[in-house]
Amino acid sequence: MNIKRLLFPPKCVFCSRILTDDEQHICTSCAEDLRKQKPPSRRSGAFFDAAYSFLTYSGTVRRAIHRYKYYGKIHYADYFASLMAIRYGREEKTLPDIITAVPSHRRKAAKRGFDHSFLLAQKVGERLGIEPSRLLKKLEATPAMYGLKAEQRRANIRGSIGFMGDAEQIKGKHILLIDDIFTTGSTAAECARVLKNFGAKRVTVLVAAMTVKKK
Numbered sequence: 001m002n003i004k005r006l007l008f009p010p011k012c013v014f015c016s017r018i019l020t021d022d023e024q025h026i027c028t029s030c031a032e033d034l035r036k037q038k039p040p041s042r043r044s045g046a047f048f049d050a051a052y053s054f055l056t057y058s059g060t061v062r063r064a065i066h067r068y069k070y071y072g073k074i075h076y077a078d079y080f081a082s083l084m085a086i087r088y089g090r091e092e093k094t095l096p097d098i099i100t101a102v103p104s105h106r107r108k109a110a111k112r113g114f115d116h117s118f119l120l121a122q123k124v125g126e127r128l129g130i131e132p133s134r135l136l137k138k139l140e141a142t143p144a145m146y147g148l149k150a151e152q153r154r155a156n157i158r159g160s161i162g163f164m165g166d167a168e169q170i171k172g173k174h175i176l177l178i179d180d181i182f183t184t185g186s187t188a189a190e191c192a193r194v195l196k197n198f199g200a201k202r203v204t205v206l207v208a209a210m211t212v213k214k215k
């Protein structure tokens with residue numbers, strides 16, 4: 001056994017159990033659970049053409065994303081991206097022209113030590129053979145969205161995303177927009193609105209996990 005594995009045994013992304021030599025990223029029992037679950041259905045919105053993920057944002061998945069974002073489990077990005085790429089392949093017949101990420105506020109990303117959405121975009125990009133571009137920026141720190149109603153979120157986010165790319169570069173293109181989670185979809189919609197304003201033809205949203213839409 002190699003020393004790194006002995007000192008820092010890899011643990012299951014979902015349940016944190018120490019993995020055996022045969023297990024990668026997740027344990028056999030979590031893999032079994034995952035196989036039984038149906039990925040959340042594809043969503044559409046006012047400005048983006050489709051949004052999808054492999055994982056449902058609840059329970060252990062929700063906690064795993066939280067550890068990824070706030071507790072230094074940066075290496076989870078590899079595993080999340082592998083599932084995201086699988087779902088992309090199931091949903092789309094062609095590759096996107098451009099991959100970009102929902103922007104984080106610079107101060108928040110600095111505090112966290114990394115840009116969680118852009119890292120996912122890089123990892124998905126590695127799998128699809130496309131280097132991600134930074135096309136969008138957060139214009140101001142939006143107040144934390146937690147606990148806000150959908151309508152309040154929309155009002156909050158409107159006008160908070162700016163374009164920092166080259167409009168010629170995105171004209172008529174299919175852009176794949178990456179984020180960690182999709183809940184109400186208001187952030188994704190605002191990013192897509194800006195991208196379409198600057199000439200993008202199609203915007204699809206690919207996230208690590210998505211809530212199931214309430215009926």
Ligand SMILES: [Zn+2]
Pocket residue numbers: 012013014015016017026027028029030031
């Ligand atoms: Zn597990």
